[in-house]
Amino acid sequence: MKITRIEGTALPMRGDDIDTDRIMPARYLRAVTFEGLERYLFEDERAGSAAGDRAGAVHPFDNPAYRGASILLVNRNFGCGSSREHAPQALQRGGIRAIVGESFSEIFFGNSLMIGLPCVTASPGDISELMAQVERRPDVRLSVDLEAGTCETAGVRCAIALPGHARDALVGGTWDTTGMLLARYDEVGLVASRLPYVAGF
Amino acid sequence: MGHTLLQKVWDRHTVRTLPSGQTQIFIGLHLVHEVTSPQAFDALRARGWTVARLDRTFATVDHIIPTRERTRPFLDLMAEEMIAALERNCRDFGVRLAGLDDDRQGIVHVIGAELGLTQPAMTIACGDSHTSTHGAFGAIAFGVGTSQVRDVLASQCLALEPMKVRRIRVTGTLPPGVYAKDVILTIIHRLGVGGGVGYAYEYAGDAVARMSMDERMTVCNMSIEGGARVGYVNPDETTFKYLEGRPFAPSGQAFARAVAWWRSMASDPDARYDDDVEVRAAELTPVVTWGVNPGQSVPVTGRVPGPNGAGGDGRAIADALGYMGLRGGEPIAGTKVDVAFIGSCTNSRLSDLREAARIVRGRRVAPHVTALVVPGSASVKRAAEREGLDEVFRAAGFEWRSAGCSMCLGMNPDKLQGSQVCASSSNRNFKGRQGSPTGRTLLMSPAMVAAAAVAGEVTDVRSMLA
Structure with missing residues (x-):
């Protein structure tokens, strides 16, 4: 499937270094499928949790104004920590189709790409402006264009960046890698047979 | 100009450049555990695929198992289901499993080394971010998500992008009461939890050279906490001595040949690094x-x-x-x-x-x-x-x-x-x-x-x- 442009309302999730334990607590990894995980996103800081009820502010994922959002806005080093794919899986199952942030952890970025969830970066200033705009007007629609490299909303148009391979994979529809990796399997055998630890020392 | 271990290992494991521009890299060892694998095995089943290289795949149970009462079935029904799923998957696909009653069972990043599965200049993947631990042996080892676990099971390969290398030299002598854990926590504090994104960390310097394999594993283990998906130490006599006689390590004449190859894969003295950092051991607490x-x-x-x-x-x-x-x-x-x-x-x-x-x-x-x-x-x-x-x-x-x-x-x-x-x-x-x-x-x-x-x-x- 080719992914070129994502359009919809946005959900701002402020904070640097948001780790995957926060996005998806480990107890929800106790399952043999990814189904239904979206119900537990950020569970330990949302309404009804001890920390959430103390927080004094509505958690963005509880805020009805952001319901139905398809673009997640984040700050720096989003998705750090554990390699659990459960985190991007849950976000995607919760309706998120693209994440726009200052920077991403590498494993989270890779896991997201593997399931066709683009993580694109924008400058801290642009992120700040986008977040402020969405917080003022949660119904404002954003458009993330991977081919043009832009994120646009009423009044704001900013440049977004995505490593070339990731953009090509998403835009070209080749982000589901297994087929590509298996396409010329004879070459894999050849490389393996030249490795002394595989062939035998 | 010399090369780093990372470059040498990358080159030796490159299959081809993919249409996406990524590099197809052969994975020399795939470690599997119960939490991040069930969906991957199901994906193989759904498409009628087999595990590509059973000889390069090894599983154990560690994440969800009880550490006190271990009678089966577990009182924790979800743990029972997940362990049973891994046992069934390993049986159906033919994957070697060090299960709960196996005397080799343990945390996947502990047993890889103990068994001699982990060796220098290998590429190692596992559905766990602390796979960087195995870098202590001079392996290029990193954590992956479940879709990539599926890819490795099906093709023994991953689609990857090149990494930069930051050398972190720990020089001098650690004072008493200061351990490898303090070294890596200090490095993370100084360089930041996102400081290593895009980098592999090469740990070097005389303080690292004097570390035991256990200590090097502690340091490499937390590379990911500094944002670096990969951390490694060049293999040396300490590495070879640790490996000799381990169940899956080469033995006899083959061991000497292995050592020669491992030595040749270490970073060259004139290798170029994208960044270089020094940490003075004597200053640590x-x-x-x-x-x-x-x-x-x-x-x-x-x-x-x-x-x-x-x-x-x-x-x-x-x-x-x-x-x-x-x-x-x-x-x-x-x-x-x-x-x-x-x-x-x-x-x-x-x-x-x-x-x-x-x-x-x-x-x-x-x-x-x-x-x-x-x-x-x-x-x-x-x-x-x-x-x-x-x-x-x-x-x-x-x-x-x-x-x-x-x-x-x-x-x-x-x-x-x-x-x-x-x-x-x-x-x-x-x-x-x-x-x-x-x-x-x-x-x-x-x-x-x-x-x-x-x-x-x-x-x-x-x-x-x-």
Whole structure:
């Protein structure tokens, strides 16, 4: 499937270094499928949790104004920590189709790409402006264009960046890698047979 | 111009450039566990695929298993289902499994080394971010998600992008009471939790050269906490000596040939690095985290930063202090702890237990502290028992458990309760990490955990070293 442009309302999730334990607590990894995980996103800081009820502010994922959002806005080093794919899986199952942030952890970025969830970066200033705009007007629609490299909303148009391979994979529809990796399997055998630890020392 | 180990390993494992522009890399060893693999095996089933290289695949159980009562079926029905799923998957696809009753069972990053599966100049993948641990042997080892586990199972390959290399030289001699854990916590504090994104960390310098394999594994293990997906140490005599005689290591004449190849794959003296950093060992102290990410740490002699301090992000510090129940400006020493946990893929090896036992011997765990030791593998447990370490810990009031990930991430019954504070030898102090949504983690070396267990509060271990 080719992914070129994502359009919809946005959900701002402020904070640097948001780790995957926060996005998806480990107890929800106790399952043999990814189904239904979206119900537990950020569970330990949302309404009804001890920390959430103390927080004094509505958690963005509880805020009805952001319901139905398809673009997640984040700050720096989003998705750090554990390699659990459960985190991007849950976000995607919760309706998120693209994440726009200052920077991403590498494993989270890779896991997201593997399931066709683009993580694109924008400058801290642009992120700040986008977040402020969405917080003022949660119904404002954003458009993330991977081919043009832009994120646009009423009044704001900013440049977004995505490593070339990731953009090509998403835009070209080749982000589901297994087929590509298996396409010329004879070459894999050849490389393996030249490795002394595989062939035998 | 010479090459780094990373470049050499990358080149030797490159299959081709993919249409996406990524590089197809052959994976020399795929380690599998119960938590991140069931969906991957299901994907193979759905498409009628087999496991490409059973000879390069090895599974064990670690994340969800109980560490106390291990009679099957488990009382924890979900754990039972996940273990049963892995057993079924391994049986159906023919994957080797060191299961619960196998004397090789243990945390995947502990047993890879112990069994000699992990070797220099290999590429190693596992559905766990602490796969960087295996870099201690000069392997290029990294964590992947479940879709990539599927790719490796099906093709023994991954689609990857090149990494830069930052060399981190640790020079000089570590003072007494300062451990490998303090080295890596200091590196993460200095370079930041996102500082390593896009990099592999090459740990070098004479202090690293003198480290045992256990210590190197502790350092490489937490590379990911600094944002670096890969961390490695060039293989040397210490590496070769460790590997000789291990079950899956080459033997006899082949071992000598292997050593020659491993040596040739180490970084060249004139290799070019994208970045170079020096850490002076003599300046290091025991370190404790005070916050909610592994970069938020202070020397045990230091004070918790305040939200208005210089150079920090005030809002993040205030948020962390609020979660941890700490006040800025307080000394970290003296912070009361409720739980002491010695275990995890970072610090659960025999040498870790020996160092902790040195502190514990002849002392008692403070009455208000629950203390537990969870050896990293069945083999570590047996070795520790042969030395009588279990008796040392038990006599002091520690619980002595069976191998698993346990309270590092609280996926099994070993969890913090409520807002308990835990002195922990593990790797992450994220909010909710140890199984209670409001639990609080203070990361430190195993010897420091032992000292905290005895004192009932964060204590400078150096005061207990005779």
